[in-house]
Amino acid sequence: xxxVSQHPSRVICKSGTSxxxxxxxxxFQATTMFWxxxxxxQSLMLMATxxxxxxxxxxxxxEKDKFLINHASLTLSTLTVTSAHPEDSSFYICSAxxxxxxxxxxxxxxxxxxxxx
Amino acid sequence: xxxxxxxxxALSIQEGENATMNCSYKTSINNLQWYRQNSGRGLVxxxxxxxxEREKHSGRLRVTLDTSKKSSSLLITASRAADTASYFCATxxxxxxxxxxxxxxxxxxxxx
Numbered sequence: 001x002x003x004v005s006q007h008p009s010r011v012i013c014k015s016g017t018s019x020x021x022x023x024x025x026x027x028f029q030a031t032t033m034f035w036x037x038x039x040x041x042q043s044l045m046l047m048a049t050x051x052x053x054x055x056x057x058x059x060x061x062x063e064k065d066k067f068l069i070n071h072a073s074l075t076l077s078t079l080t081v082t083s084a085h086p087e088d089s090s091f092y093i094c095s096a097x098x099x100x101x102x103x104x105x106x107x108x109x110x111x112x113x114x115x116x117x
Numbered sequence: 118x119x120x121x122x123x124x125x126x127a128l129s130i131q132e133g134e135n136a137t138m139n140c141s142y143k144t145s146i147n148n149l150q151w152y153r154q155n156s157g158r159g160l161v162x163x164x165x166x167x168x169x170e171r172e173k174h175s176g177r178l179r180v181t182l183d184t185s186k187k188s189s190s191l192l193i194t195a196s197r198a199a200d201t202a203s204y205f206c207a208t209x210x211x212x213x214x215x216x217x218x219x220x221x222x223x224x225x226x227x228x229x
Contacts, residue, residue, distance in 0.1 A: 032215065043221050111159050
């Protein structure tokens with residue numbers, strides 16, 4: 001089946017630093033990748049939609065200058081949390097869809113837990 | 118917020134019993150999907166039901182969809198302790214982006 005990986009799985013950083021999270025589709029090419037954030041005991045909130053070779057589309061209320069998304073290839077998207085603060089601590093999950101069309105299953109990565117001290 | 122609502126928020130049952138979770142949403146959909154998430158882990162896709170379908174089965178899972186009421190239910194029959202997880206519905210409105218809007222989730226605990 002389609003596998004999506006994320007790296008790192010867990011990161012702890014000091015306030016003010018930037019953190020990069022990678023999302024890779026391992027056995028398929030992903031035209032679209034999605035980034036979600038999940039706070040403890042809450043649901044997933046879509047942050048942005050990322051298409052290869054173009055700028056990401058951010059959801060309302062998500063700061064594009066704070067959460068930089070790069071989708072440079074069909075198998076890799078990165079999310080950089082710039083100048084991270086404790087309130088950015090969360091579980092970040094990416095997903096990828098292998099084809100464009102009327103329906104595509106999203107395959108989810110295992111998530112990255114970010115803790116900002 | 119476009120987020121769907123799920124109830125109950127938490128459900129505790131004994132092994133062997135059935136578990137029913139409900140999901141309501143707000144906008145028209147192309148399809149509705151159910152996912153499972155073990156604590157601190159990624160999501161696992163369980164089942165997808167299209168807007169023109171009313172019921173779908175997969176193993177011990179049964180999903181219904183009522184587009185007139187904008188609601189769906191997930192039934193897990195003969196539950197097992199390993200079914201303990203959070204369950205989320207997610208709606209896909211279709212279109213070019215295939216964005217998923219997730220419900221608030223139901224935390225299911227199956228006691229052995």
